[in-house]
Every structure is written in structure tokens, then in C-alpha cells.
Amino acid sequence: MDIRSVMGIRFLITGGTFDKEYNELTGELFFKDTHLSEMLKLGRCRVKVEIRTLMMIDSLDMTEQDRIMIADHCNKAAEHKIIITHGTDTMADTARFLASRVSGKTIVLTGAMIPYKFGSSDGLFNLGSAMAFVQALPPGIYVAMNGKCFNWDNVRKNKKTGEFEEIELRQD
Amino acid sequence: MDIRSVMGIRFLITGGTFDKEYNELTGELFFKDTHLSEMLKLGRCRVKVEIRTLMMIDSLDMTEQDRIMIADHCNKAAEHKIIITHGTDTMADTARFLASRVSGKTIVLTGAMIPYKFGSSDGLFNLGSAMAFVQALPPGIYVAMNGKCFNWDNVRKNKKTGEFEEIELRQD
Amino acid sequence: MDIRSVMGIRFLITGGTFDKEYNELTGELFFKDTHLSEMLKLGRCRVKVEIRTLMMIDSLDMTEQDRIMIADHCNKAAEHKIIITHGTDTMADTARFLASRVSGKTIVLTGAMIPYKFGSSDGLFNLGSAMAFVQALPPGIYVAMNGKCFNWDNVRKNKKTGEFEEIELRQD
Amino acid sequence: MDIRSVMGIRFLITGGTFDKEYNELTGELFFKDTHLSEMLKLGRCRVKVEIRTLMMIDSLDMTEQDRIMIADHCNKAAEHKIIITHGTDTMADTARFLASRVSGKTIVLTGAMIPYKFGSSDGLFNLGSAMAFVQALPPGIYVAMNGKCFNWDNVRKNKKTGEFEEIELRQD
Numbered sequence: 001m002d003i004r005s006v007m008g009i010r011f012l013i014t015g016g017t018f019d020k021e022y023n024e025l026t027g028e029l030f031f032k033d034t035h036l037s038e039m040l041k042l043g044r045c046r047v048k049v050e051i052r053t054l055m056m057i058d059s060l061d062m063t064e065q066d067r068i069m070i071a072d073h074c075n076k077a078a079e080h081k082i083i084i085t086h087g088t089d090t091m092a093d094t095a096r097f098l099a100s101r102v103s104g105k106t107i108v109l110t111g112a113m114i115p116y117k118f119g120s121s122d123g124l125f126n127l128g129s130a131m132a133f134v135q136a137l138p139p140g141i142y143v144a145m146n147g148k149c150f151n152w153d154n155v156r157k158n159k160k161t162g163e164f165e166e167i168e169l170r171q172d
Numbered sequence: 173m174d175i176r177s178v179m180g181i182r183f184l185i186t187g188g189t190f191d192k193e194y195n196e197l198t199g200e201l202f203f204k205d206t207h208l209s210e211m212l213k214l215g216r217c218r219v220k221v222e223i224r225t226l227m228m229i230d231s232l233d234m235t236e237q238d239r240i241m242i243a244d245h246c247n248k249a250a251e252h253k254i255i256i257t258h259g260t261d262t263m264a265d266t267a268r269f270l271a272s273r274v275s276g277k278t279i280v281l282t283g284a285m286i287p288y289k290f291g292s293s294d295g296l297f298n299l300g301s302a303m304a305f306v307q308a309l310p311p312g313i314y315v316a317m318n319g320k321c322f323n324w325d326n327v328r329k330n331k332k333t334g335e336f337e338e339i340e341l342r343q344d
Numbered sequence: 345m346d347i348r349s350v351m352g353i354r355f356l357i358t359g360g361t362f363d364k365e366y367n368e369l370t371g372e373l374f375f376k377d378t379h380l381s382e383m384l385k386l387g388r389c390r391v392k393v394e395i396r397t398l399m400m401i402d403s404l405d406m407t408e409q410d411r412i413m414i415a416d417h418c419n420k421a422a423e424h425k426i427i428i429t430h431g432t433d434t435m436a437d438t439a440r441f442l443a444s445r446v447s448g449k450t451i452v453l454t455g456a457m458i459p460y461k462f463g464s465s466d467g468l469f470n471l472g473s474a475m476a477f478v479q480a481l482p483p484g485i486y487v488a489m490n491g492k493c494f495n496w497d498n499v500r501k502n503k504k505t506g507e508f509e510e511i512e513l514r515q516d
Numbered sequence: 517m518d519i520r521s522v523m524g525i526r527f528l529i530t531g532g533t534f535d536k537e538y539n540e541l542t543g544e545l546f547f548k549d550t551h552l553s554e555m556l557k558l559g560r561c562r563v564k565v566e567i568r569t570l571m572m573i574d575s576l577d578m579t580e581q582d583r584i585m586i587a588d589h590c591n592k593a594a595e596h597k598i599i600i601t602h603g604t605d606t607m608a609d610t611a612r613f614l615a616s617r618v619s620g621k622t623i624v625l626t627g628a629m630i631p632y633k634f635g636s637s638d639g640l641f642n643l644g645s646a647m648a649f650v651q652a653l654p655p656g657i658y659v660a661m662n663g664k665c666f667n668w669d670n671v672r673k674n675k676k677t678g679e680f681e682e683i684e685l686r687q688d
């Protein structure tokens with residue numbers, strides 16, 4: 001890993017299933033705060049990180065304005081390695097958007113199918129894999145889900161299975 | 173990621189805190205089966221894996237004979253990418269041992285400070301990061317703990333903090 | 345405890361927060377199967393029980409027809425001790441309804457504010473207390489929530505706090 | 517429930533599996549603080565309680581001196597309803613001891629087979645049932661485990677199954 005990683009990793013929080021909680025008075029799911037610090041502590045993570053919450057929304061509600069703001073934060077960040085937590089429904093869209101606006105940085109988007117607070121979440125596994133991919137991969141925009149890493153231009157969420165897959169299989 | 177990763181990842185299980193359980197009749201910790209499949213399922217991991225349990229022991233009890241067997245399995249495996257789950261106490265020793273006997277493969281050792289079954293384990297996070305590092309890194313022997321990846325020749329467990337650290341900081 | 349308890353306890357399942365799950369494809373909460381057997385196993389419960397699922401609904405959707413069916417099952421059950429799992433919103437209503445139709449049996453209604461599958465549920469605690477109250481109390485209709493046992497004619501859910509309370513404090 | 521319950525419930529903590537934790541540096545189980553308040557909060561318990569930690573020990577290490585102290589605390593407590601958390605191995609012995617020294621109060625001993633912190637504990641279920649039995653039963657010394665309530669003079673732990681059982685079946 002190169003010297004730039006000593007600057008640490010910037011986290012940009014946008015919401016998504018990852019951070020949803022259960023409101024016991026209304027019986028509905030809602031956003032309060034991100035659980036990212038708690039998860040990194042549980043993982044005994046010792047990598048230097050900076051966490052910044054940009055929004056707490058369902059990714060289906062994300063607008064172009066929101067994506068412009070995310071891109072701006074990626075460009076302005078001192079760090080060259082950035083992880084974005086994001087709802088899964090439009091994660092691939094945001095990856096594509098960022099590819100047209102940000103370059104020279106390693107950016108990994110990740111999220112979860114089950115809220116972290118619900119006990120049986122994939123979130124901690126995904127977070128571990130995003131942490132590793134962002135450190136190990138060269139500049140580019142990636143999606144880290146299902147234990148895999150996808151390039152921004154070859155990934156989609158399969159709505160039937162809930163899994164991420166390549167649009168076309170390649171041997172690059 | 174290169175074409176060799178289509179062969180999938182080989183897991184070699186050796187035990188360690190990762191897989192310890194609580195015996196409610198004796199009040200002692202013990203090994204039964206590995207929880208690896210359950211953890212990969214929880215992480216919705218869709219990477220092709222082969223799992224092989226070699227032993228279920230405390231890493232303080234690991235002998236040279238055991239390490240020779242692990243090295244043999246690494247060399248004979250069809251896969252070029254291998255993850256070894258291992259107790260943390262001698263994980264760095266085994267990494268060093270393998271470096272002298274195995275080459276041309278990406279091998280990542282990982283483990284946990286808290287048993288997976290105990291609810292607040294770092295195991296799922298470490299597994300996610302090991303899955304990512306093994307796919308992304310070039311051939312070599314690595315230790316993946318605390319969200320970091322260490323080269324085999326520059327890692328030790330700090331017995332006081334329970335964390336892995338570099339023996340000497342370098343700018344490689 | 346009298347001889348009638350050797351007949352065991354009848355569980356009638358009606359749904360409620362207790363048994364809700366998270367649908368990871370739609371992001372919505374839904375009912376699948378009851379988790380009661382799993383919970384009793386976790387509690388190492390050795391009391392003889394019979395479990396019967398009558399419906400799996402939000403208690404706000406419960407109709408008079410549904411309550412008539414519940415009352416019928418209470419009356420026809422061979423057991424003299426019955427626990428009904430129920431959504432909290434109309435639990436007190438159903439208790440009142442049953443009081444007008446069932447007599448000579450100890451019936452305890454219970455539920456949860458957080459789904460059992462969400463990791464931080466009050467469900468297991470409530471289940472333990474319902475199991476105990478139903479064995480120890482004389483015939484009557486009761487609500488067991490918040491570690492307390494309420495008589496059917498003196499209980500309501502406080503919508504603001506989510507807690508059950510007596511309508512008027514008495515010294516009986 | 518009679519007027520005396522308005523005084524609330526006194527908890528006496530003695531340790532046992534219930535409150536054991538995992539020391540990630542040594543890999544051993546140990547006692548730190550009791551988790552009782554946390555568990556009552558999880559159960560949304562609204563009963564008035566007073567908690568007093570007397571010792572934090574394995575019940576196999578409990579001496580007659582320890583039991584005399586427990587009995588003294590039972591006798592001196594203002595409350596008429598007392599729950600004692602206790603290791604399971606000698607829980608029945610302590611119940612018998614207390615029966616010879618304390619009278620006029622409802623005392624329920626309970627514990628767990630799996631530590632509360634280990635995710636799959638029976639502790640929360642047992643706590644719920646102890647809370648209910650202590651409120652509902654007349655003065656006497658009881659053991660609440662496995663969803664059942666045993667009189668002090670007719671209970672033992674089956675070392676093979678880990679379950680509590682009556683010494684002889686009776687129809688009282």
C-alpha cells in the first residue's frame with residue numbers, strides 16, 4: 001500500500017438500509033444517526049478515519065443535487081481513499097455519476113441489505129470488505145457488495161435476488 | 173482483478189478464537205465446528221469458495237507439524253487465493269513460516285479477538301476485509317486484522333492491546 | 345401450583361410486533377412464521393406447551409370476528425392456562441373482549457415493542473414473565489408487559505411512552 | 517397482587533454465568549459488572565427495583581460465610597420481594613440455606629446457562645420469569661429456571677442435562 005494511505009480514509013455517510021432503525025412507537029423504520037463509529041469499534045478497526053454525514057436518506061430519494069454534493073465532497077477531501085455508505089437501490093447510479101466527476105481517488109460505495117441494528121445484518125461484513133478494497137485498489141470508482149468489488153461501469157443490483165452482479169462478464 | 177480469481181477462494185480453517193463456543197454444562201470454551209459458512213451467508217457473500225477444516229485448535233498449541241500441513245495445503249490447492257482462519261496469538265508466526273514454503277499465491281491469515289458466537293465479535297468485519305484483501309492483492313503472505321493488511325515480515329500482535337501492528341513503520 | 349398445570353400451557357399466536365421480520369428485498373416489515381419455538385428453546389424452557397397460530401396480523405387490523413375466534417380457541421382448549429401473543433396497540437381491547445366470553449381459565453396476553461429478530465427486543469423478557477404469570481395466577485384475563493401483570497379491566501397502553509399502565513391506581 | 521408489592525423488588529447480585537464476560541486479551545471468562553440494569557432496560561421493565569451487588573463469584577466458590585451474608589441482606593431488606601441472581605451449580609443449595617434463615621418474604625433465585633453477553637443467552641427469559649414469579653407467589657424460597665418455578669425443598673440441577681428438575685414429582 002502506498003504512502004498516500006497514511007492520510008487515512010474519509011467516510012461519507014448518505015443513509016440507506018445500513019443505518020435504519022426501528023421506531024417502537026410507530027412501528028416504522030427511520031433514520032437517526034449513523035452506526036459507523038460503533039461498527040468500526042466492534043471490528044477493532046485501527047485505520048485512521050474521518051467520518052462525515054452528508055445526508056440520511058433512502059437512496060431512492062437521492063436527487064442529482066445530492067449526487068453533486070457527494071461528488072464535491074469527494075473532490076474536496078484531503079484523503080485519496082473514500083468510502084461512501086449508500087442505499088443499495090441506486091448505489092450503482094451514484095457510482096456512475098461519480099465516475100464522470102471525480103478522478104484520481106479510490107472511492108468505494110457500500111451498504112447493507114439488512115439494517116445493522118437488526119442483529120443479522122450483512123453490514124459489518126460489507127464494511128470490512130469496503131475498508132480493505134479502498135486500501136488495496138488503485139484510483140477508480142467501485143461498488144463493494146456480496147464480498148465482491150465491481151467497477152462502476154459494470155455493476156447493477158438484481159432486484160429479484162437483492163444481489164449485485166456484473167452487467168456482462170468480462171476477462172479483463 | 174485478474175482471471176485467476178475466477179477459480180474462487182480456498183478457505184483453510186485452523187480454529188482460534190473465531191470459532192470458539194461456550195459449553196453450557198462445563199462453563200468452558202471449546203471448539204465444535206467452524207462458523208465460516210454461516211458467516212459468509214450472513215454477509216450475503218457470492219464469491220465462489222471452498223472450505224476445508226484442517227484442525228480446530230488454539231494457535232498457542234500449533235506445532236511445526238501443523239504448520240507444515242498448512243503449507244502443504246496451500247501449495248496443493250488449485251486456487252491461487254487462500255484465506256486461513258487462525259488464532260491471533262501465533263498468527264504472525266504462521267505467516268512467517270508460510271513465507272518460507274509457499275510462493276506465487278495470495279494468502280491472507282485472519283481471525284478474531286472475540287468468538288463469533290458471542291454477539292459482539294470482530295470476526296465478521298475481519299472476514300469481510302480478508303475476503304477483499306485476498307482478491308485485490310498480488311501474490312504474497314499477509315495478515316488481515318484491525319481493518320489493516322500487514323506483510324508477513326512486518327507484523328506482530330501487541331499482547332497488551334490485543335492489536336496487530338507493524339514491527340517498524342516503513343514507506344514502501 | 346395446582347395439578348391443572350400438568351396439562352401444560354396453550355399458546356395462541358396472533359402476530360404483532362413480536363413476530364415481525366424485515367424483508368430485505370422491499371425494505372418493509374412483514375410476517376412469516378412465529379419465532380415462539382425458537383424463543384422457548386433459547387430460554388431453555390422445559391414447560392410442556394402446545395402452540396397454535398391463529399393469525400399473523402397487526403393488532404390494529406384485528407376484527408371482532410378475529411376476537412371471537414380467539415375466544416373460541418380459549419374456551420375449547422383442553423389446557424386451563426393460555427398465553428396469547430398479540431400486537432400491543434389493541435392488546436387491552438382483546439383482553440376486555442375475552443373477559444366477557446371466557447371464564448375459569450388463566451389467560452395472559454403478551455407481546456413486544458421491538459421485533460424478536462431485531463436483536464434488542466423486549467420479547468424474550470416478556471415471554472419469560474408471561475410464562476411465569478400464567479402458571480402462578482388464578483383464573484382471569486391478564487396483560488403481561490413491562491415486567492408487570494395487569495388485570496384486563498385496569499390496563500391501557502400509553503401511546504406516548506409505549507408502556508402499559510393501570511387506568512387507575514388501586515390497592516386491591 | 518397485594519399492597520406489599522408497591523415497595524418494589526430488591527435484587528441481590530452474586531455473580532454466576534449470568535454476568536460472565538469474555539476477556540479478549542486472555543481468552544478467559546471473568547466477572548466485571550452486573551448486566552442487570554441493562555437487561556431490565558432491554559425488557560422495558562417498569563417495576564420499581566433496587567439492585568445491590570453482594571459478590572461476583574462462581575457459585576462453586578460460594579462459602580457458608582457468603583450465604584450468611586445473603587441471608588442477612590434478605591432479612592434486612594425493606595422489600596418483601598427479593599430476586600437473587602446466582603450461579604446454577606449451587607443455586608439449589610443456597611435456596612435450602614435461605615429457607616432455614618429467612619421467612620415471611622418471597623425470594624426467587626435465578627441465573628443463566630449462557631452468559632448474557634454471549635448473544636444466545638437464556639438470561640433475559642429467566643429474568644422475566646423471576647420478575648413475574650416474585651410478584652405473584654406467596655412468601656417462600658423458590659428457584660426460577662427453565663420457565664418453571666421450584667420450591668426450595670424440591671429442586672436440583674441435573675448435571676448431565678444442565679436443567680433444573682424436581683427431586684420427586686408431587687401433586688400438591
